[in-house]
Amino acid sequence: MAHLTPSSSTSGFFQALPTLPPQYTWSASEQATGSQSDDRVLARVLNLYLPDPPTPQLSKHFHDFSRLVLHPSTLQHTVNAETNQPTLHPLTTFGEINTTDPLRTSEGWRSLKHIQTQAGIVGYGYPQYTLHQTFNRRIHQFATLHLWHGTAALATCPMAMTDGAAVLLRRHLDDPDHDQPGRKQTLTESYRRLTSLDSSYAWTSGQWMTERTGGSDVSNTETTARRMTPSEIQSDFSTDAHGLPLGPWLINGFKWFSSATDADMAVLLAQTSKGLSAFYAPLRRQTPTLSRSGSQMNGVRPQRLKSKLGTKGLPTAELEIKNMRAFLIGTEGQGVKEISSILNITRLHTASGGAGYLSRGLAVSRAYTQVREVRGGLLADNPQHLSWMATETVKYTANTNLVFLGVALLGASEQGDAARTPASSSIIPKDKNTIDVLLRILTPVMKAQVTLNSVSGLQACMESLGGVGYCENNEDGGVMNIARLFRDAAVGPIWEGTTSVMAEDVLRVIKNPKVKTDVLDQVFGEWTRAALQAVRSEFPAEVTIVENRYAALKQMVGGLKAHELHRRGREVLEHIEAVACACLLMYDTCLDKDEVAMAIAKRWVRMIALPSDTVQGGSLGAWEKEVELDRRIFLGSDTLPSTRAQA
Ligand code: UCC
Ligand code: FAD
Incomplete structure (x- = not known):
């Protein structure tokens, strides 16, 4: 018998912790230290799509960020976001609807959001960072994102929607805004914030499409939008939380899934008399009598947080929308096309x-x-x-x-x-x-x-x-x-x-x-x-x-x-x-x-x-038989559910 000494909770074999090498190592230091990029695929992809050799600034960025994502101080935010899930606080002390701060997220979650904004997870995809004009900005951005995913605990979700919203707004910055005064100013400022690297200035965006009627097929959307009358607009002195004009549309309805509930703005679908349309809305607004810190939700009330298998730090909520002020984006009735x-x-x-x-x-x-x-x-x-x-x-x-x-x-x-x-x-x-x-x-x-x-x-x-x-x-x-x-x-x-x-x-x-x-x-x-x-x-x-x-x-x-x-x-x-x-x-x-x-x-x-x-292409004409077999294999039944219901 090799082992005569029994193990205990403090003695015996303990597995050594594996050491995770950084995913990317700059070739200059690779030569010096003998270490290589642990993710060989990423290194090869960068060689394919970035100038050869990559500029030192780029290589250094990936090198340093690969180390940041594994640093204990970063990983502690990941664990914090994962284990301190967001909470809803729907009512005030005296039972009124909490229109000020109904949602709270963890410190770890908020720290991850800061880190990724500064790392250019969205911003590096955009032209204002002139350093990056001579190569494919999107490769720079997504390579950074690739390094980040394993640590980010899905703080990347709002960034994805932020990136998408920036692309959409960019397409509409020069639209005439005579019928929606203030729209150009608002969209321009929003676009700047969505693509910023400054986490004290940057915004994130939500994307609200899914309703109880269906997320794949959104044609039965029950959220509606109507244009305010001139007198309604004149009598409402609100702005968004940063003093930007609010749109002339009022939105009412209910969204079944909203992941970026802690976002600054959202792009959403709502029905108008001309069909499903896309709208821009800030999440918060204020009246001249409220200070900036006193801003309130822009007609949005998170009803319930979803209880999910994963994405634990992400505040995915159901939202009731009552008189949310918004701008129309693009052509009325073309909402799906716009939001695509x-x-x-x-x-x-x-x-x-x-x-x-x-x-x-x-x-x-x-x-x-x-x-x-x-x-x-x-x-x-x-x-x-x-x-x-x-x-x-x-x-x-x-x-x-x-x-x-x-x-x-x-x-x-x-x-x-x-x-x-x-x-x-x-x-x-x-x-x-x-x-x-x-x-x-x-x-x-x-x-x-x-x-x-x-x-x-x-x-x-x-x-x-x-x-x-x-x-x-x-x-x-x-x-x-x-x-x-x-x-x-x-x-x-x-x-x-x-x-x-x-x-x-x-x-x-x-x-x-x-x-x-x-x-x-x-x-x-x-x-x-x-x-x-x-x-x-x-x-x-x-x-x-x-x-x-x-x-x-x-x-x-x-x-x-x-x-x-x-x-x-x-x-x-x-x-x-x-x-x-x-x-x-x-x-x-x-x-x-x-x-x-x-x-x-x-x-x-x-x-x-x-x-x-x-x-190989299926035998033409045998389609009904194949469908029937699919049904029998999966459902164990020869008849359509609808036929059974009638019987
Ligand atoms: O799930 C959500 C957010 C979660 C968080 C995500 C974070 C990710 C980051 C992760 C980091 C790790 S938000 C909800 C997402 N919902 C969907 O994706 C909806 C899924 N359903 C569809 O995609 C459907 O196919 C619909 C809604 C697009 C179908 O609508 P319609 O109205 O039946 O579509 P139509 O009639 O076929 O298309 C209307 C127009 C057409 O243009 P025209 O009129 O010129 O022919 C289409 O060609 O829209 C155009 N269109 C598109 N164009 C439709 N889809 C696209 C597209 N993808 N690209 C360009
Ligand atoms: P359904 O559309 O009812 O689909 C049910 C089944 O039918 C699926 O298997 C589907 O594949 C199948 N099906 C549907 N249409 C077809 C078809 N034409 N052909 C064959 N099969 C079909 N939505 C937002 O708008 N914003 C968010 O921020 C957001 N965040 C989310 C976060 C999480 C964690 C989750 C889980 C969902 C989130 N969603 C969000 C919703 C998500 O986009 C939808 O769940 C998804 O689009 C599917 O819609 P559904 O749930 O209504 O399912």
């Missing part, structure tokens, strides 16, 4: 979150293999463990490349040639319209696929730590808490549109009856062919596999009727993900012929991009 400017940005952020959480999860898993022994050897030397986690890393690498392609396209659309690099020349189209359509196709794909893979990947990361992976480890700065990341990641496939809604959105673009051209082939197909051409000599067999997979997608999209295609929409997402990631991984590998990158690309192609029988 926000959606496309927040979906990119959501996909980025999926990659970012998994990056942290894999980092913890990697670190643990260096300290945990099984059967007398380190996990890091166990072939089965390695094979399993290498597969997860392949998926992470593929998906991170997909997210950053989206980010690079956004930057190229906004900045033109200033955002281009020689290294990425074959995968960033030159023409703005092509860039925009490609991004429009890929955004729902990455939102859907990256978030789904993130949940399964984090499940694997938890398992890779054994039982401790399933625990809420908030000790030691909470850096070992993969369970938190898993819970937070699980909302990714739901909010900002579910996976099925993303599938429908892709079809909205590639099967748009108003567009006569074959958008899928002319844009995504063309992009795929260009990328494959660049890698054909290095990957001849893999290129054929990917071409076949693309052909299966084309056959499906071209051959199936609309209702059949809708039913199989998730397969369309998988096809596009498989093809796009294969192209990106092979393309990136060809730049330096890195052996590991090459193995990852080949594995992705063999594992994911290989077409199987199930991806």
